Amino acid sequence: MNFSSKLLENAVNEFSRLPGVGQKTALRLVLHLLNQPAHDIERFSDALTKLKTEICYCEICNNIADQTICEICRAPKRDKGLICVVEDTRDVMAIESTQQFHGVYHVLGGLISPMDGVGPSDLNIDKLVERLRNEDVHEVILALSATMEGDTTIFYLYKKLKDFKVQISTIARGIAFGGELEYVDEVTLGRSIATRVPYERSIA
């Protein structure tokens, strides 16, 4: 693209580094920002700088937080013996919004993915083992994505944790609510038949 200004070009290049943002979209965003009042842009760049410099990761669960211990780990009503292992903070938010989980979390910060050069040592796994060793944990739920990377990570975690006296479970996989049988892929459908549940349990 032929930019009429170096400053414009710089800003567009910065935006187009974001995932899923091409040069045309970046230009649209930058021109939109340029039409906003100066203090709006200042607030934007302030929020970005503060994000990186002031944000904390919870010392217990590694979730993004404003303090050294996150709100969930501080909450007295939460069951500290029930740990839900997730990939990142987005998954914490998704599970929290269901209001079905009353334990605490452990954020891995990624999944094992040799293709992307992410090995077990890049993840927050040692701290999880330490939690199991030092705290009175009765169950670990592995709530990871149903992908190759997710399954690999679940398998690795299972091998690491199976010697502890703790129940290890994974979240249920099957047909989503509202899903029509004929459109479901065979693997999911096959597994959902193999792991069928008694009707009384499914409505509990």
Add this chain to the structure above:
Amino acid sequence: MNFSSKLLENAVNEFSRLPGVGQKTALRLVLHLLNQPAHDIERFSDALTKLKTEICYCEICNNIADQTICEICRAPKRDKGLICVVEDTRDVMAIESTQQFHGVYHVLGGLISPMDGVGPSDLNIDKLVERLRNEDVHEVILALSATMEGDTTIFYLYKKLKDFKVQISTIARGIAFGGELEYVDEVTLGRSIATRVPYERSIA
């Protein structure tokens, strides 16, 4: 959404103010940035701040520039008597990339749109009239979008400029190269027949 951190929430809110960016996309972008090195984020927020504080608008054509007069208006080879009127800097970039235009530009900064509260006085029209009055202009090309707002603006500009001794033209409308006749809408097809050009001219 339930954010685990106020700083995270602020950054997501700033991003989701951008056009076409919802809360989920904003969160994805912010988490991506959070994984980048600190100096990358600093460069990002720097580019934004500088964009607003240091950018200039060309005193002649109103295009975005790094100096008070933009490169196109400064170029001695450009035909200063041929002015192409466009909506914004994106259109300048699009026309420049065709390498078919050797005149200069005039950037309106928008289109007349009563629905959005944009009237003629909000656009850079007075300066265009001044240019016609003071400079030796022989042709004005109105290269605006083929929308309601574009047509309204063209009509307004035509009434403003028609008393000057200058040729006023609009860019050709018709079927795009690679377009198949049967899929073209009736208005475009009808107009393209009404404004047909002799074959010798079409290959010139």
